[in-house]
Amino acid sequence: MIRVADGVPTAFVEPSEVHGTAERARAAGHELLIDLTAFDTPERASRFDLVYLFHRLADNARVRVHVRVADGAPIATVSDVYPAADWYEREVYDLFGIPFRGHPDLRRILMPDDWVGHPLRRDHPLGGEVVDYGGAGKRDTVVPLAFPEGTAR
């Protein structure tokens, strides 16, 4: 389990419980879905951590929910409970490739529609060009970057 350094109460739930957890948070008066994001730890079998942050206006209480999902495993959308999740989930889908089951309009949102791969995965290269400066007397060569998904951009 990750160390929570900011003191926000954090719950770690199973992927199947996400929708129920969101419904309970909404029923408990958490009106705002402040944030929904993810991060990638490719060394792990369930490589993605989805992070939800809820806020309740009455007492300014915050709750964070962590969910670990494997690559390609769909996870239930919460956009029917929190409409704000619509774009957040599209962003997570776009940048990490996590599919959301039941999302009304799961398309890329930030990257171009024809982009191959999901750039915020840790194994997706930063981009740019690797320059091999060669040695004395040799001309600099530019080595094209090998993208793991088989595209060069």
Place this chain on the structure above:
Amino acid sequence: MTGPTGAPTTLPPHETMLLNMGPQHPSTHGVLRLMLELDGEVVVDAHPDIGFLHTGIEKSCEYRTFHQAITLTDRIDYLSPYSNNLAYVLAVEKLFGITAPPRARWLRVLIAELNRIASHLIWLGTMAIDLAASSMLIYAFREREGVLALMEELSGVRMMTSFIRIGGLPADATAKFLEGTARYLDELPAHLLEYDDLLRENPIFKARMRGIGRIGADAALSYGMTGPNLRASGIAYDVRRAVPYEIYPELAFDVITETAGDAYARYLVRRRELDESVRICRQVLERLPDGPIRIDDPHVAFPKRELIHSSMESLIHHYKLATEGPIPPPGEAYGAVESPRGEFGVHVVANGTNLPQRVRFRAPSFASLQALPSMVRGGMVADCIATLASIDFVLGEVDR
């Protein structure tokens, strides 16, 4: 149906038209593409298309040390670099478990509020020019220039200042900066009253803004709206009060709310927030404590500049911090500030190395823009422009 002459009295069923607004449209303030589905002049539906300004800042942060990423945060919401710096640094400071010394915390609030004044002034000017009130733009930019001059005196840079560091500030505020700020705060309120004369009761302005782009409190909350847009719908949610950071609990200021939830209410909220920011800045100037501006922890914060030339230890620490960077213990932390546009949050995940595993920027404009279709549906095309202007979004932070 036919009339007495045999001519049809109702139109046959007709199709709607798709109008493409942007991404190169001056009223979209950057590169927002808006697909409008129109029935004559009436907007049936709107589909915002974002991502044209996506520069991969979150990805780039994963390849920078925790210090280097500060300069990237300026470029997210380029109208409020201090808020971005502060949110990021607050998150990293939580990872380290440190807090900046008192003087730094007061100065951070001072520059964040000056930044809010500058940002709201830009919004005031650009919103007015979207409604064809072009003189307002000139006046607003004149006053904003005063803030930029102060920033230049403080940091040497007018806009992308990166003036907040992990554990404090890079340098102390000069006497010239503090005097200039006091003078600026004396002059600004009179100018703001002039702008009220120009806009507040202007019948054309009110006709364009009142009842336009209305959104109710429940809808605004469900879309995750924060900041002035949410407060104009009657919800007194302000990160400075709700989840206080730095020295805001010690300051007297009001959370401005309106109830109408329309473009005019959003104008009123931001206009009155300018007054509150002036009030906060004055309190900071009066009560600014003396003391160090950076914590004395060589593993996190840079040593004093003078020491680098005389102390071997300090030189080594400086070298280590500049090359390898500070290394926080593994964990995650979320830091948030009330930026001029709402809750700007930064979620940092550290994995025990000198580079962050993940830096996530929660941008208030992203959530506000998501609510746009529900605000423009049923209105006119021209009202769409007024609504866009009143939301005060910055594409730099929408797309990151």
